[in-house]
Amino acid sequence: MSATSKKMGRTSVPELRARKGKDPIVCLTAYTAPMAQRLDEHCDLLLVGDSLGMVVYGMESTLAVTVDMMVNHGKAVMRGSKNACVVVDLPFGSYQESKEQAFRTASHILAETGCAAVKLEGGAELAETIEFLTMRGVPVMAHIGLMPQQVNTMGGFKSQGRDEETARKTLSDAKAVAKAGAFSVVVEGTVEPVARQITEAIDIPTIGIGASVACDGQVLVTEDILGLFSDFTPKFVKRYANLGDAVSEAVGQYADEVRTRQFPTDEHCFGLAKKGKLRAV
Numbered sequence: 001m002s003a004t005s006k007k008m009g010r011t012s013v014p015e016l017r018a019r020k021g022k023d024p025i026v027c028l029t030a031y032t033a034p035m036a037q038r039l040d041e042h043c044d045l046l047l048v049g050d051s052l053g054m055v056v057y058g059m060e061s062t063l064a065v066t067v068d069m070m071v072n073h074g075k076a077v078m079r080g081s082k083n084a085c086v087v088v089d090l091p092f093g094s095y096q097e098s099k100e101q102a103f104r105t106a107s108h109i110l111a112e113t114g115c116a117a118v119k120l121e122g123g124a125e126l127a128e129t130i131e132f133l134t135m136r137g138v139p140v141m142a143h144i145g146l147m148p149q150q151v152n153t154m155g156g157f158k159s160q161g162r163d164e165e166t167a168r169k170t171l172s173d174a175k176a177v178a179k180a181g182a183f184s185v186v187v188e189g190t191v192e193p194v195a196r197q198i199t200e201a202i203d204i205p206t207i208g209i210g211a212s213v214a215c216d217g218q219v220l221v222t223e224d225i226l227g228l229f230s231d232f233t234p235k236f237v238k239r240y241a242n243l244g245d246a247v248s249e250a251v252g253q254y255a256d257e258v259r260t261r262q263f264p265t266d267e268h269c270f271g272l273a274k275k276g277k278l279r280a281v
């Protein structure tokens with residue numbers, strides 16, 4: 001929710017689109033209902049990202065994430081939130097084959113979860129797909145720059161736009177997805193001058209992740225900022241809390257108390273229905 005507007009009901013896609021060049025859009029990833037509940041009052045946008053494959057399921061990349069996983073987590077985030085606009089990622093292999101395949105997957109996700117829009121990774125090569133979806137009632141958030149689903153073709157999770165060739169490609173991808181009708185675009189892992197140039201060149205909001213303050217909004221993986229995922233931490237992550245350590249400490253204390261019979265105490269046990277009388281059951 002922006003500092004200037006407190007409104008009832010979910011932030012809509014057109015409202016987000018209209019935030020271009022205004023106060024920054026706040027976005028975080030969410031995968032579960034309780035986390036969505038916590039994030040909802042602070043965020044304009046909740047992204048059910050396919051990063052859940054790595055963060056929740058312990059996978060090495062996002063490539064094995066399925067449509068069913070995205071639907072289930074999308075439903076949970078919708079149940080846990082009531083204000084933020086919820087966007088769900090199209091997982092690898094569920095949209096690249098054809099624009100028709102993309103529509104089938106996207107419409108299924110929209111219908112099953114009730115989310116407002118889908119996100120897909122790709123630039124100019126997916127412009128036709130983006131146009132096909134948006135013309136048929138599926139709002140699309142694009143994702144350019146570092147695209148985790150292309151980890152194998154990119155040879156790792158590599159930042160983009162640090163040389164002339166990838167800078168040019170990232171800018172032309174941004175222009176292509178905006179022209180195709182995307183309502184916003186995630187720009188991941190690129191340098192400030194490129195992010196700035198993109199943000200100035202297109203008329204839809206840019207949501208940066210590792211792409212500097214020049215973007216119209218920011219997104220990060222919630223578990224990264226809370227210290228709940230530590231397999232690796234990208235350079236662009238700022239850690240705002242260390243909840244992983246708090247979990248270890250709390251669970252360690254519970255384990256000690258169980259082993260030493262300090263837990264449970266009377267306070268955590270049921271009393272008898274009538275004082276002193278215990279009937280055989």
Ligand code: KIV
Pocket residue numbers: 029047048049050051052089143186209219220221
């Ligand atoms: O999958 C994801 O969570 C994402 C964000 C990190 C932008 O795509």
